[in-house]
């Protein structure tokens with residue numbers, strides 16, 4: 694019985710060897726593919742997880758409402774910020790910092806973000822000799838476009854205060870939820 698098992702394994706090994714050599718032989722006659730990086734940069738899929746940006750609403754406003762969710766979910770604690778609020782009730786990050794030296798590009802911050810503000814992009818060339826230059830501030834992260842999510846505008850749903858009324862007092866606008874009433 695044991696002898697038969699050995700025979701089968703030997704046969705499988707030979708078969709694997711032949712398959713391997715056949716693959717090598719096949720490639721001997723193929724034109725080699727050499728990518729001349731960095732002169733040629735292969736286009737990457739839009740969902741590639743590399744450098745992080747902070748995007749804007751279609752109306753040009755900052756999308757980030759400084760809710761701290763990305764910071765809380767980040768497994769390596771590389772996001773920090775300070776929240777602030779404008780007179781019209783629009784929250785924003787007074788400062789926002791990402792330490793790319795720690796970031797593992799897992800994409801959890803993007804998934805947690807309720808406003809599509811933080812997004813990972815395919816731009817992967819962000820290596821630096823000086824590690825401190827990998828600490829990026831809001832001015833380095835904030836872009837002037839919507840990234841992957843072109844339409845979403847959080848404040849169309851959340852409302853803002855105007856000269857006509859407070860949040861939730863405009864036509865077809867619901868009053869903001871007091872989140873403390875949602876606590877168990």
Ligand code: SF4
Pocket residue numbers: 763766767768769770771772791795796797798799800801802803
């Ligand atoms: S991609 Fe991952 S590690 Fe990098 S900032 Fe986002 S949550 Fe943190």
Ligand code: SF4
Pocket residue numbers: 756757758759760761762763764802805806807808809810811
């Ligand atoms: S980037 Fe998104 S998740 Fe992070 S604080 Fe801003 S709104 Fe919240």
